[in-house]
Amino acid sequence: MVGPAVAVLFLMTIGPLLFSLVVSFTNLQFSAPQPMRWVGIDNYLTLLLKDSRFLTAMVRTLSYVLAGVVIQSLLGYFIASLLLHVHRFRALVLGPILIPSVISSVVAGWQGRMIFNASYGPLNDLLARIGIKGPAWLAFPQTALVSVLLTDTWQWTPFLALVILAALQSQPQELIEAARLDGAHGWSLFRRITLPLILPVAGIGILLRGVDLFKTFDLVYILTQGGPGNSSETLTFLTYLQGFKFFNPSYASAMSFIQLIVITIVAKSYLGLVTRRGAL
Amino acid sequence: MSKRSLVDLFRWIAILVVLAVLLFPLFWIIASSLKARGEFFTRPPVWVPSNPEWLNYPDSLRRGGLKGLTDSFTIAFCSMAISVLLGAPAAYAIARFQVGKKNLAFWILSIRMFPPIATILPLFVIFRFVGLVDSYAGLVLCYTVFNLPFAIWILKGFIEELPREIEEAAKVDGATRFQIFRNIALPLTAPGLVVVALFTFIFAWNDFAYAVIFSGSNVTPLPVVIAQFAGGHEILWGQISAAAIMAILPALVLATFLQKYLTRGLTMGAVK
Numbered sequence: 001m002v003g004p005a006v007a008v009l010f011l012m013t014i015g016p017l018l019f020s021l022v023v024s025f026t027n028l029q030f031s032a033p034q035p036m037r038w039v040g041i042d043n044y045l046t047l048l049l050k051d052s053r054f055l056t057a058m059v060r061t062l063s064y065v066l067a068g069v070v071i072q073s074l075l076g077y078f079i080a081s082l083l084l085h086v087h088r089f090r091a092l093v094l095g096p097i098l099i100p101s102v103i104s105s106v107v108a109g110w111q112g113r114m115i116f117n118a119s120y121g122p123l124n125d126l127l128a129r130i131g132i133k134g135p136a137w138l139a140f141p142q143t144a145l146v147s148v149l150l151t152d153t154w155q156w157t158p159f160l161a162l163v164i165l166a167a168l169q170s171q172p173q174e175l176i177e178a179a180r181l182d183g184a185h186g187w188s189l190f191r192r193i194t195l196p197l198i199l200p201v202a203g204i205g206i207l208l209r210g211v212d213l214f215k216t217f218d219l220v221y222i223l224t225q226g227g228p229g230n231s232s233e234t235l236t237f238l239t240y241l242q243g244f245k246f247f248n249p250s251y252a253s254a255m256s257f258i259q260l261i262v263i264t265i266v267a268k269s270y271l272g273l274v275t276r277r278g279a280l
Numbered sequence: 281m282s283k284r285s286l287v288d289l290f291r292w293i294a295i296l297v298v299l300a301v302l303l304f305p306l307f308w309i310i311a312s313s314l315k316a317r318g319e320f321f322t323r324p325p326v327w328v329p330s331n332p333e334w335l336n337y338p339d340s341l342r343r344g345g346l347k348g349l350t351d352s353f354t355i356a357f358c359s360m361a362i363s364v365l366l367g368a369p370a371a372y373a374i375a376r377f378q379v380g381k382k383n384l385a386f387w388i389l390s391i392r393m394f395p396p397i398a399t400i401l402p403l404f405v406i407f408r409f410v411g412l413v414d415s416y417a418g419l420v421l422c423y424t425v426f427n428l429p430f431a432i433w434i435l436k437g438f439i440e441e442l443p444r445e446i447e448e449a450a451k452v453d454g455a456t457r458f459q460i461f462r463n464i465a466l467p468l469t470a471p472g473l474v475v476v477a478l479f480t481f482i483f484a485w486n487d488f489a490y491a492v493i494f495s496g497s498n499v500t501p502l503p504v505v506i507a508q509f510a511g512g513h514e515i516l517w518g519q520i521s522a523a524a525i526m527a528i529l530p531a532l533v534l535a536t537f538l539q540k541y542l543t544r545g546l547t548m549g550a551v552k
Contacts, residue, residue, distance in 0.1 A: 004366045012425040013391060016402035023402065082295050085288075093295060095539050100302055101546065102531040104486035106503035107524045110510055111305040114312060114517070122308060125324045158302060159546055208392070215395045218488040222507060239397045244493060249401055256398035263393055 024254040030247035043254035053230060054238065054255065058262070061214060061235045064149060065266075068213040072153055073206055076160035083161070084168050094162070101159040109222025112151040113138070116223075141231035144224045148232055151219055156209060163205030167198035203274040207267060214263055235259050306528075313337070313521035320517045333518060340509075340519035340526075348505035349526060355416055355501060356484035359423035363480045364473060367431030372461050374432065375439040376447075391429050396489045399425070404493060414496030422494060423484035430483070431476045434545065438472030439465060471541075478534050479545040485530055502527050 027039045047054050079097075083090060100108070115123050116137035124134030137147040171194065179193045217236040220226060226233035226241070233241075239259070243252035312320070314332040341349075373379045403422065404413065412418035442465065450460050466473075491501045500508075506527065509520045535542065 004370075006370075008362075008366065008421075008424060008428060009387065009391075012403070012421060013387075013394075013399060016399050016406060019406065020398065020402035023405070079298055082291055082298070085291060086295065091539070093299065095535050096299060097302060098539070098542055099306065099532065099535050102482060102486075102535050102542070103528040104488065104503050104531070106486075106488045106506050107309070107527050108305075110506060110520060110524050111309050113510065114308060114521075115305060119323060120321055120325050122304075122325055122327070128324075154302065154305065162542070162546075211393050215397075217395075217397065221488070221492070222510065236395050236397045239395070239401075240493075243397070243401045243404075249405060252397075252401055256395060256401060259395055260398055263395070267393060 020253045021257065023250050024257055026250050028250040030249060039250075043251050044258070047251075047254055047258060053233075054235075056230070057233050057235050057238045060145070060233070061216075062262075062266075064145060064216070064234065065210055065213040068149055068152060069206060069210050071149075072157045072160050072209055073164075073202075075153070075157045076164050076205075079157065079161035080164035080168055083165050097158045098162060099158075100155045103155075105155070105218035106222055108151055108155045109219050112147060112219070112223050116147045138224055139228060141228050144228060145232040148216070148219050148223050151223065152213065152216065156212070160205050160209055164198065164202045167201035167205075168194075170201070171197040199274055203271075207270060207274075210270065211263065211267065214259075214266075309521045309524050312517060313525050315518055315521075317518065336518035336522040337526075340516075340522040343516075343519060344500065344505045344508070345502070345519075345523045345526065348500055348502035348523065351416075351499055352485055352502040352527075355419045355423065355499075356481045358416070358420045359427050359484040360477050360481040362420065362424050363427040363431040364477055367428055367435055367476065368466060368469070368473065369461065371432045371435035372439055372465055375436045376465075387429055391426055400490060400493055407494065413494055414498045416499055418494050419484075419490060419499065419501070422490040423480075423487065427480040427483055431480055434476050434479070435469060435472050437544075438469050438475075442468050475538060475541045475545060478538055482531055482534050485527075 118136035127134040224232040315329040316333040319326040488503045
């Protein structure tokens with residue numbers, strides 16, 4: 001009964017990945033019809049030692065992930081704790097709150113294009129009304145990636161809020177009451193009691209968010225195309241450029257394997273951190 | 281007013297502010313889909329179009345939107361059907377006979393973690409070789425790769441919640457494993473099947489990364505049409521917004537009817 005499913009998955013994941021691994025050790029190119037040659041780990045060496053564009057994109061992507069995870073977790077916790085104490089009409093609010101998380105990223109990107117529009121967009125109009133001159137969000141190197149992050153935050157904070165809400169709802173009330181009676185309040189109550197209790201569930205939501213932020217491609221494609229300059233170029237977008245615009249599949253394959261390794265290391269150490277904190 | 285109800289009042293004000301921020305962009309697209317050409321280039325911008333321009337909708341359909349809609353629907357529907365058909369028996373086997381449970385968990389996680397670009401690249405080379413680029417089958421296959429493990433995983437959760445006693449009674453009565461699966465387990469998992477069907481449909485419907493790379497002149501899913509509209513020389517704001525509204529309709533249906541299961545689906549079943 002498992003057979004057909006496993007066959008499809010195997011053919012479509014492990015197969016291509018092995019193929020890609022092999023390609024990453026060659027100099028295969030689509031544009032130049034040179035004979036394919038085995039080049040060993042040359043692609044990897046070039047990427048890690050010489051390719052400053054790749055290394056910059058790596059640092060940029062990791063900072064983007066970190067910023068996104070922190071901002072969205074804080075906002076998500078804020079929204080979740082608002083909803084936690086509201087009982088009447090909660091169901092009525094949850095549906096609309098989640099709409100951003102179920103719509104297509106292309107639509108999110110498109111509305112970003114309109115909202116961040118420097119001259120005709122509503123964001124700068126609102127800012128102007130309170131006396132702030134808004135920047136040309138998508139056209140400035142300093143704000144382009146920020147705009148991408150804001151769009152992602154708009155789209156995915158509701159999801160995280162809901163996961164955190166589910167975690168908050170499942171914590172035993174007696175424990176909280178007992179801690180209160182023992183004099184735990186505010187920050188210490190949160191750090192010692194609430195956080196360890198919600199971390200196993202909330203941690204999964206945050207992990208999924210981190211992974212997706214690391215993979216950010218759609219929003220960059222629609223909003224900035226990596227520009228201006230390379231200022232908003234994420235790793236996946238750069239890999240896409242290498243593979244499909246510069247027709248360099250071998251180099252792009254090596255790039256994607258480095259990403260796989262980085263994402264695995266980051267996710268593993270994060271999981272280690274969460275499970276250790278959760279056991280406190 | 282007591283202190284408690286004052287706190288409640290502030291809480292509701294905060295919730296309404298959050299809702300306004302989250303829903304404002306949607307309002308903006310809806311408003312934009314009804315604006316006439318000139319209304320996009322005024323300062324300050326037009327917030328509510330005075331004279332709704334309904335023609336944006338048929339116009340966007342005519343310029344490729346209709347093809348986008350039908351292509352997206354065909355692909356999403358096929359991927360959904362395959363995922364449910366192959367996923368249900370696999371999920372049943374895993375839930376009841378523990379076949380390859382460990383490997384499956386690993387598989388699900390890794391597929392969720394892989395940047396799509398890592399599999400898109402080799403798939404593109406292979407698809408080009410076998411002629412699957414710019415075909416419906418190619419995209420359906422791509423989506424099935426991440427929809428199928430999702431379907432198995434979620435259905436496994438639903439099946440594990442069913443009481444075993446009915447199935448055991450049927451076994452005593454001489455039913456075969458497959459009969460038990462088809463006549464007893466499957467009907468009882470109906471809510472799970474609906475959840476999985478809707479989610480797998482939406483995942484395929486919403487995807488952009490695979491669509492933009494594997495589409496071409498033959499196959500143009502709606503998100504690709506929107507991206508092409510938006511990247512053209514002359515940006516047709518009203519028409520793109522109209523297409524965007526059509527693209528989010530299935531998602532709205534999902535958010536409305538499956539609210540109870542939304543978190544479960546979005547977290548791959550980690551949160552029930």
